[in-house]
Amino acid sequence: MSDPDNEQGVITALLERLRTQRLPRALDIKAKVERGEALDTFELNFLDEVFADAQRLQPRWRDHPELGAIIASMIHLYHEITTRALANEQGRGPEA
Template sequence: MKKKQTLTKKELGTVESVLLDFNHNRLPRLLDMKKQVDEGATLDTYDLQFLSDCIEHSRGSEHFAELHPEFKRIVAQVAHLYHHITNAALNNANKDAH
């Protein structure tokens, strides 16, 4: 069993910065995208690039959450949101193709 590590001041500052950026810049756009795909829309090139950038930006989160389990839930929720958006958009695109 891994010992839970305490956040250093630097890590705490990084976490705060990442969460603020996510809450103010990425999450609102992701929720708009979710609403659009839930209503049957597909994603355009700009949407796909934004989603790709978000996923790439979050790649280190899983490792960080392993070291700091208190962040596992939020990392899992964000991953689920990405998965939902991409699956719904793909389903919508497949419907449009037929």
């Protein structure tokens, strides 16, 4: 059985990291791909880390349906980023 105070602290820390680190960086990456640029190694590593964390934390999010709108918004943002980044890569010629 998990400690409710500890669980609340973990959720608070995760949301703070989202607000101060993950969201600003994701918005910067989104702006970059919207300009038609390709992602660099650091940005790809960031996305790998985000997706690995999302998979690892999925059971925790399931226990907090009140966070559904936030999670859905982030999923949509990352989908936009990856879709556009792929389109940018596919549009690059062999000289790129």
